[in-house]
Amino acid sequence: MPSREDILNARILVVDDNADNLELMCEILHDGGYRDVSATSQAEQVCAMHRQHSYDLILLDLQMPGFNGFQVMQGLKEIEQGGYLPVLALTAQPSFKIAALEAGARDFISKPFDLMEVYKRIHNMLEVRLLYRELAQYSRQQQALALHDPLTGLPNRRLLEDRIGHVLQHATRQQNKAAVMYLDLDGFKAINDTHGHAAGDAVLKQVAQRLTGCSRKEDTVARVGGDEFVIVMGSLNQLDDTCEPAAKLIEAVARPYLVDGLELTLSTSIGVALFPDDATEVNPLIAAADGALYAAKRSGKNCCCTAQALRAIEGQPEAVSPA
Numbered sequence: 001m002p003s004r005e006d007i008l009n010a011r012i013l014v015v016d017d018n019a020d021n022l023e024l025m026c027e028i029l030h031d032g033g034y035r036d037v038s039a040t041s042q043a044e045q046v047c048a049m050h051r052q053h054s055y056d057l058i059l060l061d062l063q064m065p066g067f068n069g070f071q072v073m074q075g076l077k078e079i080e081q082g083g084y085l086p087v088l089a090l091t092a093q094p095s096f097k098i099a100a101l102e103a104g105a106r107d108f109i110s111k112p113f114d115l116m117e118v119y120k121r122i123h124n125m126l127e128v129r130l131l132y133r134e135l136a137q138y139s140r141q142q143q144a145l146a147l148h149d150p151l152t153g154l155p156n157r158r159l160l161e162d163r164i165g166h167v168l169q170h171a172t173r174q175q176n177k178a179a180v181m182y183l184d185l186d187g188f189k190a191i192n193d194t195h196g197h198a199a200g201d202a203v204l205k206q207v208a209q210r211l212t213g214c215s216r217k218e219d220t221v222a223r224v225g226g227d228e229f230v231i232v233m234g235s236l237n238q239l240d241d242t243c244e245p246a247a248k249l250i251e252a253v254a255r256p257y258l259v260d261g262l263e264l265t266l267s268t269s270i271g272v273a274l275f276p277d278d279a280t281e282v283n284p285l286i287a288a289a290d291g292a293l294y295a296a297k298r299s300g301k302n303c304c305c306t307a308q309a310l311r312a313i314e315g316q317p318e319a320v321s322p323a
């Protein structure tokens, strides 16, 4: 639940065309301990102000000449995508109360003001609004956790598959190619065994940073297993376009790691599969890259092997004919 301090620090906007009413409501709010109170008599500016300041509560007079409170609420609905309008309607017209609730206001205050009622309704509305915000933030955090690896912060397998799906759709539309690079560190177990799991974790985090550092902004770098990473690259013309990035990745992983004053070294093997040449669907493409990776491991590690080269070695026919 939001604390009393949170509620008193909430951002409040008072909207009324009558300067005396505006002053009175601001005074009431300040006397009630509210610290962040703004006011405007320009109803047509409310939406722009809300876009900029994202108010927790808008005390909105309904009857204003020109642009009235109902029109303001209409505009606010376009900003508040979640559909929760933080509007407390102010009205002297009993018949407007239901209309205001129907238009999206959460509650209303009748004029002339009854002070105790004003304080209670403002407090209750802010409590709900701040709770709603907390829940929305919690839900965003949960979603991020479900799609990212907690150790490195990189996308996990679930998000990776989704990203590959988008890259393949884009490559199909653009009639170009995309690559999946599957990396597995060489000799990582020895770092854990010799220096401990925490040192292994520190190395994994540095590896993640290096892989991200030598990839393009639009590429996805994901951690898909203990010491396994996948990089997805779109907008390629040919398999050769993956050679330089793969060499860069191998070189970046091979640089020494400083962990607790120790210099640790390891290398990586890489398997590369190309869309649409090696596979046209997400999981077969990952599997083709994984197959090439194990060929790289078998051929001595610290190198890159492509699914195409693997097929040539094994004398297999083309996996999938290019579209």
Ligand SMILES: Nc1nc2c(ncn2[C@@H]2O[C@H](COP(=O)(O)OP(=O)(O)OP(=O)(O)O)[C@@H](O)[C@H]2O)c(=O)[nH]1
Pocket (backbone or CB within 6 Å): 151, 184, 185, 186, 187, 188, 189, 190, 192, 196, 197, 198, 199, 200, 201, 204, 225, 226, 227, 297
């Ligand atoms: N520190 C740490 N170790 C992990 C984590 N997840 C998996 N591992 C370890 O990573 C190691 C991965 O095993 P392997 O890939 O067989 O080890 P490797 O020495 O790299 O083997 P090669 O790939 O054949 O060179 C295992 O010892 C796992 O226990 C993690 O989150 N942190």
